[in-house]
Amino acid sequence: AKAWPKGLPQGIIHEDYFPDNVFFSGGKFAGAIDFYFACVDTLAYDIAVALNAWCFEADGSFNITSARALVAGYETHRPLSAAERQALPVLAHGAAMRFFLTRLEAWGSTPAGALVRPKDPLEYERKLAVHREAPDLVLFGDQA
Secondary structure (H helix, E strand, O other), X not given: OOOOOOOOOEEEEOOXXXXXXXXXXXXXXXXXOOOOOOEEEEHHHHHHHHHHHHOEOXXXXXXXXXXXXXXXXXXXXXXXOHHHHHXXXXXXXXXHHHHHHHHHHHHHHOOOOOOOOOOOOHHHHHHHHHHHHOOOOHHHOXXX
16 A cells, blocks of 8 residues: 655645535536535645546446546646646545545444435445556556
8 A cells, every 4th residue: 555645735625525515607616515624634635535526437437537627627726746646546545445434434323313314335435446456647547
């Protein structure tokens, strides 16, 4: 396993850019909600979370076209450094593990009658498998 990247640019991040937290108008970003996990952390971690949330198909396959578009869109506002780009596979793998574990914990501990419904942790187990099996940067469209 690769070590968690250190020394990457830091700033305020959302940490939860899932489709149910992002709004669009006319095909353009219009806003985001659910800042519960917002914090100061590695800026590229937001991309890693979004890659997991937005770039996997229903069959569990990774959509490289969507991933490239997501990263390209991000880079119109803040270009990634070479170190950030190289760290994306590890960050995405770590983000997938985070959501697998938090969903697994919620799956067994959400009380009956709760207003929230736990999400299936197995969705992220499948994403973890893709991260384990894919060569580092090939998954994100770069050469390994």
